[in-house]
Amino acid sequence: MMQEFRNARLGYAPGAPRDGKAAWQVLSPEDFARAQAEITAWPGYAPTPLVSLEALAKQAKVARIEYKHEGPRFGLGSFKALGGAYAAMRVLQRELSARLGRDIALADIRAGKYAEACRAITLVSATDGNHGRSLAWGCRNVCAPCRIYIHAEVSEGRAQAMRDLGAEVIRIDGDYDDSVAVAREEAAAQGWFVVSDTSWEGYSEPPRDVMAGYGVMTFEACEALDAVPTHVFLQGGVGGLAASVAAALRQYWKDDAPRVVVVEPDRAACLFESAQAHAPTAVEIAEETIMAGLSCGEPSEMAWEILAEEAQDFVTIPDSIVAPTVRLLALPQSSDPALEAGESAVAGLAALLAARCDAGLSVRLGLDATSRILLIGSEGVTDPEIFARIMAGEAA
Ligand SMILES: Cc1ncc(COP(=O)(O)O)c(C=O)c1O
Structure with missing residues (x-):
């Protein structure tokens, strides 16, 4: 394995997994089923590929590496296409049902039956790119206005991709958590609706729908696998992806569900810190990580409820092994x-490869030559300029 992986310093904190109900109650089978019924009916829906990386598995001395490649998802470049767009429809469904005094079906919103009414309902969110793109796309599909708040470090390429989908993009000073705060304040003042992928006290419906939407990806992977994985390595920002996948795997495989390893940048390790504190814990982001989608300092409370019961290991990785991966x-x-x-x-892959260069960490993670690893390749090239720099060896 390459020098960068051998030299990498990873952080490790054990989780405290236990039998609990969070994987069934925070995200219920009905939540997943409702999202699946809607999203698989969208035009252009197709399962993304699950790619077996046989040579890499041999190199890493594990039995299997299965990589769920989310690059092609709805032409939006990431798994987030499943979350924000679906949660937007659910917000509109609840609001239209309240305004019109009857139950409105998602299929009718999708078919454009309420386009006029949707034009009067503004949806907003903060994002580091991918969630905003999903929300902007979802809003455009149903004619709802969309405002997206981004922080100082979000690349211009990612901002333009959201403008191209019709969103108004507002860049604020500060980091991701500041952009979440501004989106919340302005929405409260203006009567707009926040469609966030992170939850906080008293705010749970849209993030629950976001996480339910991600279930489409997990169940596709489950159906495509010919053997139950022993491990799943899940990268964490606010924890929504990891929690959703962990819950869906538990519901699908019950007691045989794979061991959940949560992976974060060492510069934004709020889930790692939460594991150590046994409670959701925020961290200060002193320096932005190259892993823009994972640069979150505050865990999603709902996601943490699931991860506290389901995650066995928390690992942090340095930026230095990202470009090589x-x-x-x-x-x-x-x-x-x-x-x-x-x-x-x-x-997730970077953490796996570095862990296989570290005998002690491999033991702690229960990794050996019989391990079958599931990875979620959560985005394709969402910023071509950054990708080109990485390929040219210019990015750290
Ligand atoms: C590509 C990618 N992977 C993973 C994540 C992490 O998801 P979450 O914030 O739900 O933990 C994000 C979040 O934006 C992302 O964009």
Whole structure:
């Protein structure tokens, strides 16, 4: 394995997994089923590929590496296409039902029956790129106005992708957590509706729908796998992806569900800190990580409820192994197919490869030659300029 992986310093904190109900109650089978019924009816729906990286598995001395490649998802470049767009429809469904005094069906909103009424309902969110893109796309599909708040470090390429989908993009000073706060304040003042992928006290319906939407991806992977994985490595921002996948895997495989390893950048390790404190814990982001989608300082409370029961391990990785992992996937030195992935997509794989260079960490994670690893390649090339810099060896 390459020098960068051997030299990498990873952080490790054990989780405290236990039998509980969060994987069934915070996200219920009905929540997943409702999202699945709607999203699989959208035009252009197709399962994303599950790619077996056989040569890389051999190199990492594990039995299997299965990589769920979310690059092609609805032409939006990431798994987030499943969350924000669906949650937007659910907000509109609840609001239209309240305004019109009867139950409104998602299928009718999708078909444009309420386009006029949707024009009067503004949806807003903060984002570091991918969630906003999903929300902007969802709003455009149903004619609802969309305002997206981004922080100082979100790349211009990602901002433009949201403008191209018709969203008004507002750049604020500060970091991701500041952008969440501004979106909340302005929405409260203006009567707009926040469609966030993170939850906080008293705010849970849209983030629950966002996480339910991600279930489409997990169930596709479950159906495509021919053996139950022993481990799933899940990258964490606010924790919505990891919690949704962990809950869906538990519901699908029950007691046989794989061991959940949560992976975060060491510069934004709020889930890692939460594991150590046994409670949702915020961290200060002193320096932005290259993994833009994972640069979140505050965990989603609902996500944490699930991860507290389901996650066995929490790992942090340095930025130094991200670009090498992107290049490894894009330019495989073997028979594996080439895959184009963004910085946040590869965090799980980067952690796996570095852990396999560290005998002690491999033992702690229960990794050996029989391990079958599921990875969520959560984005494709969502910012071509950054990807080009990584491929040219210019990005750290
Ligand atoms: C590509 C990508 N992967 C993973 C994540 C992490 O998801 P979450 O914030 O739900 O933990 C994000 C979040 O934006 C993302 O964009």
